[in-house]
Amino acid sequence: MADEAVFLLLHNEMVSGVYKSAEQGEVENGRCITKLENMGFRVGQGLIERFTKDTARFKDELDIMKFVCKDFWTTVFKKQIDNLRTNHQGIYVLQDNKFRLLTQISAGKQYLEHASKYLAFTCGLIRGGLSNLGIKSIVTAEVSSMPACKFQVMIQKL
Amino acid sequence: MTVHNLYLFDRNGVCLHYSEWHRKKQAGIPKEEEYKLMYGMLFSIRSFVSKMSPLDMKDGFLAFQTSRYKLHYYETPTGIKVVMNTDSGVGPIRDVLHHIYSALYVELVVKNPLCPLGQTVQSELFRSRLDSYVRSLPFFSARAG
Numbered sequence: 570m571a572d573e574a575v576f577l578l579l580h581n582e583m584v585s586g587v588y589k590s591a592e593q594g595e596v597e598n599g600r601c602i603t604k605l606e607n608m609g610f611r612v613g614q615g616l617i618e619r620f621t622k623d624t625a626r627f628k629d630e631l632d633i634m635k636f637v638c639k640d641f642w643t644t645v646f647k648k649q650i651d652n653l654r655t656n657h658q659g660i661y662v663l664q665d666n667k668f669r670l671l672t673q674i675s676a677g678k679q680y681l682e683h684a685s686k687y688l689a690f691t692c693g694l695i696r697g698g699l700s701n702l703g704i705k706s707i708v709t710a711e712v713s714s715m716p717a718c719k720f721q722v723m724i725q726k727l
Numbered sequence: 728m729t730v731h732n733l734y735l736f737d738r739n740g741v742c743l744h745y746s747e748w749h750r751k752k753q754a755g756i757p758k759e760e761e762y763k764l765m766y767g768m769l770f771s772i773r774s775f776v777s778k779m780s781p782l783d784m785k786d787g788f789l790a791f792q793t794s795r796y797k798l799h800y801y802e803t804p805t806g807i808k809v810v811m812n813t814d815s816g817v818g819p820i821r822d823v824l825h826h827i828y829s830a831l832y833v834e835l836v837v838k839n840p841l842c843p844l845g846q847t848v849q850s851e852l853f854r855s856r857l858d859s860y861v862r863s864l865p866f867f868s869a870r871a872g
Contacts, residue, residue: 574838581840673838679851680841687840 609693738806
């Protein structure tokens, strides 16, 4: 699908662009990841407004998480989250066994150390989407074997 | 019927990838020299074919055949050249070479941000997918025929 390739290539260039501009200012790895995550945050906020304009109000937090796993993920990545786990105390783990932005990179351990760069934007996407639905959270990602990855969402109770 | 080896060149003559499956005789020169020789030959044959063609040229150079092997050639508009050496009995495999370009090279190398274009491909994923694709071809047999 043409639209998928456009986003994928743009995202890859964005990551390398942020890292290239960082090298000149001697900024370390963490700052680049934060920049990418903040970009994703703003995009996520906008996207969730657009996707929920016709849906009914959500019953509770779990319902919101299910929406993110099913409809939101399908619209952005053309597939659903494969596994959602929670401890019912504000921690959710979203597992995607074939994450769309990682499938082209490797199948296994090669390039594993670079994977976190390509997940930062998506972490921000989730955080932005949730924030506009009224949930303040912290989202992190971990990957042990590509292209499967896990996004951990920690809800912040105000 | 079998596949002997496969070369992948970019528009500047850099050999992006080489794999072999059945090769009984080596060229007798170092690999770098072999790649340069292959690329130079392809470049010359292409321009020769277009110059000496008695009719308007449609596809240009497609393949050459000897009594022992056949060399198939496919070039994309961006200058990526796919070269496959097979057994003499294999017919035109343009669509196979095109699949190698579009479904393997473009998907796994061009779209991979960690594979810089213009250099030899390091991606293990590309190597293993290409290998399993070639082994699955109908004219590939595990025995060197």
